[in-house]
Amino acid sequence: MAAPTLGDIIQAVGSPVEWGVTPIGTSLASAKPTADITGLTGSGYVSLGSEYFDIGNNFSTSYYTCPVTGYYHVKFGIHIFPVGGGYIIAFFGVVDDGSTINYVRGTRSSGAFYGFVSSNGSKLVHLTAGDKLYLWFYLTVSAGKTATIEAGSTFMTIHLVSKG
Helix, strand or coil: CCCCHHHHHHHHHHHCCCCCCCCCCEEEEEECCCEEEEEEEECCEECCEEEEEEECCCCCCCCCCCCCCCCEEEEEEEEEEEEECCCEEEEEEEEEEECCCCCECCEEEEEEECCCCEEEEEEEEEECCCCEEEEEEEEEEECEEEEEECHHHCEEEEEEECCC
């Protein structure tokens, strides 16, 4: 008789996620905006309504809730462009849990940008079960103008590295 495969075992007893266990090394979630976010003049959070995947169902449209205490690798990218002949004066993105310790700041841009500007960040952070991670943008545009976040190039991904 042949030894059972991992697929055979999962089919018989269910997956660790179904048991409520979050396996270490799991990419837990990745999401992006459902559509371009338009009319931006200041700062705010990015609504992430389109999930690539969400193991454990911990992503809402505005934040990710950490299922366990541990070290997480958080990665994000925001792609933005000015509208109507305006320009972007300053821009950067941040993933934040509301503390002054656990944040991931992306690349900063300042000057007069008339085209696309990106902010990308990646960091290992220690988070507690129940912490909520938001993807924020900080933006200054030329007077009377707006900017648009491009949905296709904007994302946030959460990866559990270790528990505890």
